[in-house]
Amino acid sequence: MTTTVQTKSMTMIQGINDALRIMLEEDENVLVLGQDVGVNGGVFRATEGLYNQFGSERVIDTPLAESGIIGTSIGMAANGFRPIAEMQFLGFIYPAFNQIMTHATRIRQRSMGRYTAPMVIRAPFGAGVRAPEIHSDSVEALFTHMPGLKVVVPANAYDAKGLLIASIEDPDPVLFLEPMRCYRSSRTDVPEEKYTIKLGKAAVRKEGEDISVFTWGAMTIETMKAVEEIEKEENASCEVIDLRTLYPMDKEAIAASVQKTGRALIIHEAPASGGVSSEVMAVINDTSFLYLRSPVERVCGFDTPVPVYSLENEYIPSPEKIKHAIRRCINF
């Protein structure tokens, strides 16, 4: 007997909306809160329709105060609720840094397991949408360095829905980073029913033999473009892996791919120094050093503030730069 899964073509923002709706329907302890998430449906429409369906007690417009949003979410989570807090942009999360670093991530251990903070912090992030200053920050590495937190970055509708549901059900706090450029850039077929994607598992976007290219979020767009072009231009076959969860990272997937190809390149738009690419390199070093046929390379943002948008195309790693790095690796 075969069962037919009903699917629907969705943008990533629709996948996120769908996940929130399913979880609000399923679990009365799930709450959505943040600035403009209620009546307005979120500045990117991630929560559109939810206020009307679930009411102001469950889809809550909060005061404009990031630390207050996260701090009260911690209190609600410790007291039985499952808050999904939205930061309007990741670049505005800094006032809440203390609440995340000293409380959300630590309350489980500080209370020896008595109190926990099962909550999701959603935040749009990344450059490339000509947003005003600060709105385009890509600071995932600040959070992968926080013990107690998990960091997830989907790049399409299917992953966004499955990963968000898994994040909401996760017993630990999860930072769910939404690349703005992916919100409406593509559509994928998404099951209408509930499903989850296990946190900590990467996805092979394209199989290949000569080099492993690791990336996440919006940089999957440039990476796929670069790989398509270079495979036509050179006699090379590239494997592209979307890490999807940055902490805990999928060690097995990284090792398996590098041990197959012998070469590795990491792409992210965040500043290079101290970026998550360093951690991918550490995993490759620990698991696959003797398989390497060339030095591991990375193409990242500069160690500068994300620029005002007139210069953001210079900042974001371009397909050209990625191709350049791939050539250097395979011709080493």
Added chain:
Amino acid sequence: MLDQFPMQQIINEEGNVNPEVQTDLSIEQIKRFYYLMLRARMLDKKSVNLQRQGRIGTYVQYEGQEAAQVGSAAALEEGDWMFPTYRDHAATLTFGHSMRNLLLNWRGRLEGGLPPEGVNIFPPAIPIASQLPHAAGTAWAEKKRGTDRVSLVYFGDGATSEGDFHEGLNFASVFQVPAVFFNQNNGYAISVPMKKQMHAKTIAQKGLGYDMECARVDGNDVAAVYTAVKEAVQRARSGGGPTLLEAVTWRYGAHTTADDPTKYRDQSESDKRRETTDPLLRLERYLKLEEAWTDAWASSLEEEINDEIEKAIEEMENYPEADISQLFDHVYDVPTWTVQEQIEEHLAVKGRKA
């Protein structure tokens, strides 16, 4: 503002009851407060000694603030939530925390953050004012669930300069949650006096900006503190929203055992206050005026408390050493692979298995 927020007092420094105030506190209740405050003071003094002897680490004293902490904590009921700072173990002890675990806290043990089952006390907040939004959050959750449980949160005068103070009050006010914000204004944030901390004359007035009930009480008068907190708690329970209370008090000692207060204030002020505004002395005077005091009663309390403290110290000192596993436990619900590898590598070097 000082006129608008007069210091509410029920029992004055001489032990006389303010004739203009209606109070239904019985002598037995006052005697119970005296016992709880004496217990807190004896534990505090003993803890300072333990620190001096190297039996516990850096310790944070509260001597002088017993009325504020005991009076407020006594106004809570079972099931309510308490959010202490690191200087509020008189409050947590009164609300049912384990004396042994409180002592273990000063031995750098996680058990210090673990209250007995069924007692809702968060681990003491270390970053100043960061606990206020949590109290608003737990209170919000109780309101959503339709219970009558309230959250009581402690913080000092310095905390009112922090953003989280304002964000916590604002959320509580906007969503009208059952939270009581209990400020202990002891005049100093480590070395910085109140007049450098704020231009405002009172802390109570800061509640006005949030359209919140607010009041200022003599924090060394346990009857006034208890009465004010009880009223705020009852208002919260019955859906009347949050309250900001300022309890004006004084810490006799240093900020911590690692601090020398003579560098920033004249300690003769503390000596003078021990003779005048002291919260325990005040109750002694009151009870003597009421002819409810006997020296035999007072010394029997001391004896009883002393035994309790000695027993707790013995339990603390005989408590098993912290196991390495505590380093890794409860960071995540299930250790991530990085944590798991680190456990194994760490133990392997020590010749142990995970």
